[in-house]
Amino acid sequence: MGKRNSQRKSAAMFDSDDDSSVTSSSTARSDLMSVSGAEDVQFVQDSLLDQALDALDEKRFATLLHQCLSSIKKGSKKTSAKEIALASHAIGCLALTVGCGDNAREIFEESIRPLDESLTSTIDVSKIPSLLECLAIITFIGGNDQEETERSMDIMWRVINPKSGSNVVAVKPSASLIANVVSAWSFLLSTISNLKLNSKNWQNSISYLSGLLDKEDRSVRIAAGEALALIFEIGVIDKFSAQSDNASDATQEGSKPLESYIFLQGLKGKVLNQCKKLSIEAGGKGSAKKDLNSQRNLFRDILDFFEYGYSPDISMKIGGDSLQTSSWSEMIQLNFIKHFLGGGFVKHMQENEFLHDVFGFSPKRKYLNNSEHKMSGGEKRMFKSPNSVLNKARTQLLNKQRILSEGRNFGHYAINHEDA
8 A cells, every 4th residue: 555655656746747747847957957057067178178189289299390300400410311301391291281370480480590500501412402392381381571581592592502701511502402492492482572673683593593594404494494484473674674764763782773674684585595495405315205395395385474474374183173373473382382292282282271272272072071060179079979968968868758758657557557
């Protein structure tokens, strides 16, 4: 009898009475509010965890950077060319990965001096190309203004054309080293919008590059040709022409604007004739057909640009998407970054937002992959983990529903059994 009374109390508690229904709903709401409060606490905890993970990533970033710089700072005699190449490439890839921002700025500020000192002091020519590429990449991403870009360009130029009285170790540059320097120098020149019109410097640069067009090595000719096309694309001669129209302009380093303009026009005429010859050059004994065709095609494009103002249009397939360039500056940037990244180029172009911004590239795959919201680590812990706040709340709710259901069934059974 006591058992039946107990069962009847249970039935009254769980079955069909409006007041009891309200009571159970209120209890459920109270429990859900408790879950909500726990969720808020968990959210704060997860936010703090995300901050801690971010701080850990920052520490790892700084550790990797300084380990690489340590290899470069050891000195030319203590560090192998392979170690220098790996460290330099790692720093450049790190800058490309973080993109513009404080981290890229830190990479530039921490690396510029060690790279300058290494390029100045090394006597091992095999170490220089990787250092040059690293300097170009970190300046491209982390340099804040034109003066910093010009400083890096000057560091590069001194490698093959050291100034008298400078601390640069005199090393006779090989053809490949000259090509590397000119390519890196052009890469940074492509980012400059407001030229400083120092006529003597530009006359010297164009004269030097024109001389390289007469070298035997085709990689040197191609690098020099691209640099010259870029110089004329950014309007060096046009800017001197504008200055020459104003007879009252002050002279710069003893050279009047009109005289500079006439001299540069003469240089352009010389370059034009050189390009015509290189665009139809016949292959000699032992000449690589691929290199010859590359040279001919490039200098035909340069001729079209000089004579008609046509810039090269390049279309490159990246996955299922097409990347377009329509200027010498874009082409030079694309070729340099592609060469630097090597086998990682396609992956970076598909996923690296910094490079998307540089080239105005919007891969379709990116939007397909991002059609669903990509959860952060904190969101995954909150919503996906078995121990997440959401799953705990869901479990509590299911348990309450199960208890309610069992109570109703039990009360219904007790009443029917008593009636019987």
